[in-house]
Amino acid sequence: MQGxxxxxxxxxxxxxxxxxxxxxxECLQEIRLxxxxxxxxxxxxxxxxxxxxxxxxxxxxxxDLRELVDYVSSYSLYAYEQEMKQGFITVEGxxxxxxxxxxxxxxxxxxxxKHISSVNVRMSHEVIGCGDRVFPYITRQKGLYHTLIxxxxxxxxxxxxxxxxxxISDGNLxxxxxxxxxxxxxxxxxxxxxxxxxxxxxxxTDILDCCPKAEGMxxxxxxxxxxxIAVDEIxxxxxxxxxxxxxxxxxxxxxxVHGQSVEELKRKPVFERLIxxxxxxxxxxxxxxxxxxxxxxIYDSNEACLYRRNALExxxx
Numbered sequence: 001m002q003g004x005x006x007x008x009x010x011x012x013x014x015x016x017x018x019x020x021x022x023x024x025x026e027c028l029q030e031i032r033l034x035x036x037x038x039x040x041x042x043x044x045x046x047x048x049x050x051x052x053x054x055x056x057x058x059x060x061x062x063x064d065l066r067e068l069v070d071y072v073s074s075y076s077l078y079a080y081e082q083e084m085k086q087g088f089i090t091v092e093g094x095x096x097x098x099x100x101x102x103x104x105x106x107x108x109x110x111x112x113x114k115h116i117s118s119v120n121v122r123m124s125h126e127v128i129g130c131g132d133r134v135f136p137y138i139t140r141q142k143g144l145y146h147t148l149i150x151x152x153x154x155x156x157x158x159x160x161x162x163x164x165x166x167x168i169s170d171g172n173l174x175x176x177x178x179x180x181x182x183x184x185x186x187x188x189x190x191x192x193x194x195x196x197x198x199x200x201x202x203x204x205t206d207i208l209d210c211c212p213k214a215e216g217m218x219x220x221x222x223x224x225x226x227x228x229i230a231v232d233e234i235x236x237x238x239x240x241x242x243x244x245x246x247x248x249x250x251x252x253x254x255x256x257v258h259g260q261s262v263e264e265l266k267r268k269p270v271f272e273r274l275i276x277x278x279x280x281x282x283x284x285x286x287x288x289x290x291x292x293x294x295x296x297x298i299y300d301s302n303e304a305c306l307y308r309r310n311a312l313e314x315x316x317x
Contacts, residue, residue, distance in 0.1 A: 005093040006031075006123065011067035014039060017050050017058055029154060031121040033060045033068065045154060045288045065116055072097050084112050086186070086210065094124035094191015094198035124191045126199050130156075131163035137298045137306050138282045139174040144228060146247065146279060149256040150265065151286035155294070157256045158188050158232055160286065162199055164254060165189070165230050169202020178252075180205045181226030183216030189232055214238035217246050230254040237270055247279060261285065262303055278302075 006025060007015050014031070017039070022028055030042035038057035039050040052058040072089050073080050083089045088098040101116035138147045147164075151157035171177030184190050184207055190197035192209040201207065206224045208216040213231050220226050229251045234243060235258070243253055257265065262283050265271040274280065278301035285296040287309075298307040 005091070006095065006121070009068065009071045009091055009095075009097070009121070011064040011071075014050075014058070014060075014064060014068075017052065021050060025123075026125065029123055029125070033065060033119045033121075035060060035062055035065060035117045042154065065119055068097075068119055069099070069116055081112050083210075085110050087113065088186070090187040090191060090193055092193050092198065094126075094187070094193065096122045096124070096186070096188060096191075098122065122188075124188065124199060125156075125159050127159050127163060128166070128200070129163065131160055131167055133295060134160070134164065134284055134298065135167065135172060135174040138284075142175045144168065144175060144178070144252045144254075145281035146253045147255075147282040147284060148280040149254075149284045149286065150259045150262065151256065152260060152288070153258065155286040155288045157286055160284070161230060161232060161254065161256050162189055162201065165205060166200050166202045168228055168230075168254070169204040177202070177204050178227040179225065180228045180230055181217075181220035181224050181251075182207045183211055183213050183220065183229070183231045184209050185211060185213050185216070185232070189230070212238075214242040217242040221246060221249050221251065226251055228252045228254060232256050233258060235270065240270055240274060243274070244279065253280070255280075262299060282306075 007018065010018065027044040028041065032040040037060055039060050041048045041050055049057045069077060072091055080089050088096050090096050098120040099113055099116050100118040101113045103110055104112040104114060138145045149157050149161060165180055165182060168175065168178055169180045180202065182189055182201060182205060184192065187209055190201055190207045190209065191199045192207065197207055206226065208220060213234060217229055217231065220229060229246050234240065234255050243255065246253055259265050262275065266275050281301045283299040287294045287296045294309055296309045297305055299305055
């Protein structure tokens with residue numbers, strides 16, 4: 001099913017190559033098409049140059065990009081103008097198609113993108129149960145700690161966050177089900193398509209799709225009364241203020257951020273105070289040194305290590 005949904009939006013020539021080259025679409029993370037450049041794949045955390053024949057890379061054409069955009073937009077790119085302002089379109093299955101090209105500006109703001117020269121198809125991966133390992137460390141007496149997931153790109157942070165949301169919402173051995181508010185600014189967590197989440201986020205979860213994180217957190221608190229708020233990739237001063245506001249309102253926070261370590265975050269002014277004031281009570285550090293989705297370590301607010309990676313553990317995401 002995953003493979004079929006991806007193949008259906010690809011140009012015919014690219015589709016034929018992937019059918020021959022890809023044995024497991026669950027391991028395919030990205031498909032990058034750039035005009036007059038080799039077709040690149042991110043497969044199981046590694047970049048692969050897709051070949052037409054052995055030793056000869058497939059070169060993406062303008063026609064390939066035009067065909068892909070036609071399929072993604074159902075031959076009506078104008079109908080997707082709102083999505084194009086953000087630089088991507090979400091398709092069935094929660095997969096995100098990012099685009100780059102000539103930007104159209106109106107009244108100082110992005111109105112649309114034309115003459116598309118690059119496309120990045122990012123696959124949405126749902127791994128039910130990949131969050132099992134973290135719950136003994138982020139819960140106590142049926143309660144949930146404020147938790148920050150720290151991860152470099154393509155290390156499975158959104159996949160982990162998604163499953164954590166599902167388990168918090170439905171409940172598990174460590175806590176009863178809680179109402180969860182998700183601010184899904186880039187449609188990556190729920191993967192909403194036509195207003196419906198394509199990924200399983202639990203029975204007590206409310207989603208604000210395509211909404212700025214800072215504004216969305218405050219909106220959810222005022223309108224939905226969540227016990228837990230989950231957001232992906234916080235990074236601005238506004239995001240941090242909204243996180244603090246939510247914490248002061250009694251919400252538990254689960255968030256992700258790009259980074260290599262807690263020490264690295266300390267060197268960023270926007271996060272320095274959050275860490276010094278111990279706003280987050282747990283830090284989960286991800287990596288992909290040997291496989292995508294490794295949990296390198298889990299730390300408390302004092303940066304004491306509660307869990308360290310075992311090289312023999314199975315891949316989680």
